[in-house]
Amino acid sequence: MSLSDKINKLCEQALEKEMVGGIVTLKKTADDSAMHCLITEQSELEGTDPLIPFFPGNVANFVKKLTRITPTTDKILVILRPCEMRAVVEMVKLAQIQNQNIIWLTFDCPGTIPRSDVRGEKIPDSHEFFSDAMNSDDKIRTICATCDYVRADTGDIGFLSFEQDAPFIAYTEQGKKFLNELGIEFIEKAVTDGLDKIIARRIENENKLYDKLNKQVKGIDNLVAAFAGCVNCHNCMTNCPICICRECFFESEAMDFAGDMFIELARRKKGLRAPTDLGVFHIGRMSHMTTSCVSCGACEEACPEKIIVGQIFKWVAANVQKVFDYSAGKKWEDELPLKTFCEEELEQVTGIE
Amino acid sequence: MSEQFEPKIVGFFCNWCTSTAADMAGTSRMQYPANVRPIRVMCSGSVDPSYIIRAILSGADAVMIGGCHPGDCHYISGNYKARRRVAILKSIFDTLGLEPDRIFLDWISASESKKFVKTIAEYTEKVRNMGPNKIAQRWDI
Ligand code: SF4
Ligand code: SF4
Ligand code: SF4
Ligand code: FES
Numbered sequence: 001m002s003l004s005d006k007i008n009k010l011c012e013q014a015l016e017k018e019m020v021g022g023i024v025t026l027k028k029t030a031d032d033s034a035m036h037c038l039i040t041e042q043s044e045l046e047g048t049d050p051l052i053p054f055f056p057g058n059v060a061n062f063v064k065k066l067t068r069i070t071p072t073t074d075k076i077l078v079i080l081r082p083c084e085m086r087a088v089v090e091m092v093k094l095a096q097i098q099n100q101n102i103i104w105l106t107f108d109c110p111g112t113i114p115r116s117d118v119r120g121e122k123i124p125d126s127h128e129f130f131s132d133a134m135n136s137d138d139k140i141r142t143i144c145a146t147c148d149y150v151r152a153d154t155g156d157i158g159f160l161s162f163e164q165d166a167p168f169i170a171y172t173e174q175g176k177k178f179l180n181e182l183g184i185e186f187i188e189k190a191v192t193d194g195l196d197k198i199i200a201r202r203i204e205n206e207n208k209l210y211d212k213l214n215k216q217v218k219g220i221d222n223l224v225a226a227f228a229g230c231v232n233c234h235n236c237m238t239n240c241p242i243c244i245c246r247e248c249f250f251e252s253e254a255m256d257f258a259g260d261m262f263i264e265l266a267r268r269k270k271g272l273r274a275p276t277d278l279g280v281f282h283i284g285r286m287s288h289m290t291t292s293c294v295s296c297g298a299c300e301e302a303c304p305e306k307i308i309v310g311q312i313f314k315w316v317a318a319n320v321q322k323v324f325d326y327s328a329g330k331k332w333e334d335e336l337p338l339k340t341f342c343e344e345e346l347e348q349v350t351g352i353e
Numbered sequence: 354m355s356e357q358f359e360p361k362i363v364g365f366f367c368n369w370c371t372s373t374a375a376d377m378a379g380t381s382r383m384q385y386p387a388n389v390r391p392i393r394v395m396c397s398g399s400v401d402p403s404y405i406i407r408a409i410l411s412g413a414d415a416v417m418i419g420g421c422h423p424g425d426c427h428y429i430s431g432n433y434k435a436r437r438r439v440a441i442l443k444s445i446f447d448t449l450g451l452e453p454d455r456i457f458l459d460w461i462s463a464s465e466s467k468k469f470v471k472t473i474a475e476y477t478e479k480v481r482n483m484g485p486n487k488i489a490q491r492w493d494i
Contacts, residue, residue, distance in 0.1 A: 217449070218448070218449060218450035219449075219450035220450070220451065220487060220488050220491065220494075222450070223449055223450065223451075223494070224491060224493050224494050227494070228493070249401070249403060250403075265411055265412075266492075268411065268412040268489065268490070269411075269412075269489065269490060269491060269492045270490060270491075270492050271492030271493075272492060273492055273493045273494065278493075278494050279406065279410045279488070279494040280403060280406055280407050280410055283406045283410075283445060283449070284402065284403035284406050284407075286445050287401075287402035287403060287406065287438070287441055287442050287445060288402070288403070290441070290445065291441065315448060316444075316445055316448045316449065319444050319445075319447070319448045320441050320444045320445060320448075322444075323440055323441070323444050324437075337437060337441075338434070338437065338438075341430065341433035341434060341436070341437055342433075343423060343424070343433065344423075345436075346436050346437070346440045349436055349439050349440045349443060349458055350436065350458050350459055350460065351459055352457065352459075352472075352475055352476055352479055
């Protein structure tokens with residue numbers, strides 16, 4: 001049985017026993033595309049592949065919509081990647097997701113292939129892809145190849161796809177009860193043999209990425225060059241699970257000026273790039289949300305201009321989160337850096353040094 | 354001798370403290386450099402980092418935020434939040450290789466007009482030594 005079949009089997013039984021009213025999983029929409037899908041019947045499992053190496057966007061955005069007005073009456077099983085679970089944790093803290101009647105099933109994630117590499121081709125099935133991914137990071141997104149969080153333990157149930165026999169694990173009482181009712185075997189203490197190997201490799205890649213960005217994106221000239229092709233479509237923001245504002249500040253009237261002001265700006269800046277506000281938008285967005293950026297790369301996948309916006313945000317966010325000893329979406333109990341403060345802290349920030 | 358560089362500094366000053374200190378300095382005829390363009394805000398906690406970024410990218414050589422001393426904010430914790438936001442923005446500038454020192458936060462109470470004058474003078478001097486803000490003169494960002 002393939003790894004996805006094992007999860008699909010669980011889904012089938014959960015629907016059959018009416019333990020859930022719906023399941024959110026990944027389903028093919030074409031040879032070169034897959035989307036998240038809420039299914040409510042066993043027959044709809046046809047064509048689903050929860051582990052397919054394709055990232056259509058962060059599923060946390062859909063769960064937000066699903067629970068915005070009221071949570072569902074029936075339990076919903078959501079199958080998701082570790083970076084998506086991180087986004088869920090942040091969004092629950094940000095009061096964007098009502099975490100009721102949801103069972104979170106997270107799997108050890110081998111990464112996904114960039115959507116642009118798959119377009120016009122066929123997405124490999126997860127079982128073809130998995131063995132490759134265990135040994136090399138060549139085909140996956142840079143965001144995935146540099147991800148040090150390939151297993152989330154914040155959900156209810158885990159699927160340890162890197163380990164011997166790929167066991168399920170229960171992380172919460174709800175998860176335990178669920179698996180027991182299904183009569184599915186599970187472990188309660190995590191094994192990390194497969195995981196450790198992958199994480200070591202990913203951390204090495206991550207450090208190399210930061211070295212590269214320090215050389216290639218740092219500094220005014222480099223920074224401008226990195227964003228040179230940006231068309232200000234704001235897809236990066238719309239696809240970001242952490243950009244939660246109903247109206248983004250950078251799309252508001254605060255970005256409009258009287259005509260003469262644009263002339264004045266053009267005089268000061270020796271010309272004025274249009275579309276305007278490239279730096280105000282990107283650096284401003286960083287200032288709003290990098291405390292919670294979960295390095296999912298949904299922004300970068302959505303960028304029509306292939307700007308490495310996800311890598312840049314991940315790098316900036318790593319340093320911002322370090323200031324507060326915070327790592328977004330990894331622990332339920334850590335408070336959002338922008339929601340709290342200490343009376344005595346950050347003395348280096350005030351005064352002239 | 355070449356003309357001395359006069360930096361333009363945008364000041365976001367809290368209504369309850371630094372703005373009052375600035376007014377007091379004015380009414381008691383204390384001299385301080387005219388480089389600061391003050392903007393009165395209701396609390397240092399109301400300064401969104403994007404205002405600072407906007408200023409830095411649109412012609413300011415530096416931005417200064419003046420708030421009430423820790424424990425004295427009229428909205429209880431606005432200044433602590435401002436401090437966190439400034440820390441975030443400085444970290445971003447640092448990572449991107451911009452100049453975090455062009456962003457400056459200090460606590461100046463309503464009665465500290467002397468501190469206000471001294472701070473403005475010192476910071477103006479510091480920014481003068483840093484030279485003009487190059488990113489403000491780039492058309493392409
Ligand atoms: S900025 Fe990009 S990488 Fe970070 S959370 Fe948003 S979409 Fe994900
Ligand atoms: S960039 Fe800022 S204002 Fe816009 S959606 Fe994101 S957090 Fe909200
Ligand atoms: S998605 Fe790409 S082109 Fe569009 S605003 Fe973001 S970085 Fe610019
Ligand atoms: S009222 Fe002065 S800093 Fe908040």
